[in-house]
Amino acid sequence: GQNIDQPTEMTATEGAIVQINCTYQTSGFNGLFWYQQHAGEAPTFLSYNVLDGLEEKGRFSSFLSRSKGYSYLLLKELQMKDSASYLCAVMDSNYQLIWGAGTKLIIKP
Amino acid sequence: ETGVTQTPRHLVMGMTNKKSLKCEQHLGHNAMYWYKQSAKKPLELMFVYNFKEQTENNSVPSRFSPECPNSSHLFLHLHTLQPEDSALYLCASSQMTGSSYEQYFGPGTRLTVT
Numbered sequence: 001g002q003n004i005d006q007p008t009e010m011t012a013t014e015g016a017i018v019q020i021n022c023t024y025q026t027s028g029f030n031g032l033f034w035y036q037q038h039a040g041e042a043p044t045f046l047s048y049n050v051l052d053g054l055e056e057k058g059r060f061s062s063f064l065s066r067s068k069g070y071s072y073l074l075l076k077e078l079q080m081k082d083s084a085s086y087l088c089a090v091m092d093s094n095y096q097l098i099w100g101a102g103t104k105l106i107i108k109p
Numbered sequence: 110e111t112g113v114t115q116t117p118r119h120l121v122m123g124m125t126n127k128k129s130l131k132c133e134q135h136l137g138h139n140a141m142y143w144y145k146q147s148a149k150k151p152l153e154l155m156f157v158y159n160f161k162e163q164t165e166n167n168s169v170p171s172r173f174s175p176e177c178p179n180s181s182h183l184f185l186h187l188h189t190l191q192p193e194d195s196a197l198y199l200c201a202s203s204q205m206t207g208s209s210y211e212q213y214f215g216p217g218t219r220l221t222v223t
Contacts, residue, residue, distance in 0.1 A: 004151065030210070031210065033211060042199065042217060043199070043214050045212070048209075048210075048211055087152070097152075097154070098151075101149060101150055102151070
């Protein structure tokens with residue numbers, strides 16, 4: 001079966017760094033996506049990794065290891081507005097997204 | 110920024126009602142999707158339309174009926190729903206050619222079935 005695992009909830013402090021992990025088992029792999037979703041809003045695209053390694057985009061970075069079926073999203077210099085759910089999704093061999101349940105990130109002052 | 114709009118934003122309906130959800134994308138994409146999002150569960154893909162042709166129907170009950178009249182518009186027709194169908198229904202679009210496959214989401218319709 002296909003499975004995406006990520007922690008349900010994490011708490012971090014404003015100004016700190018947090019790493020959200022995602023492990024996956026899917027039929028085929030055409031890339032891994034991270035989305036941010038604030039409460040009551042639409043998910044918004046953050047990053048796409050298809051090759052191994054680290055992709056940096058401002059305060060956010062995403063890492064992929066295809067051999068380990070593992071990715072993480074790294075958020076630096078946390079701000080209160082980063083409080084949201086972070087969704088990991090893998091594109092399978094049919095180019096459909098398989099989604100994790102999301103990680104709710106709580107930022108404390 | 111979102112180029113995907115959805116109406117209505119909130120909908121309360123009885124189990125015997127018939128209603129429709131509407132989605133429109135202004136991004137020139139060729140694929141559109143309906144998802145169901147329930148609390149603490151992964152997004153569930155319901156339907157996919159690629160170039161107006163339905164390419165995916167993930168065992169969705171027949172009380173949900175999609176319609177895609179053109180590549181910019183997508184509807185979800187609802188009838189005789191059950192209380193467990195209460196959820197956030199999200200529409201998304203993407204460009205299914207080239208190297209960029211990210212999906213862009215609308216704000217969703219919060220559906221409550223009473």
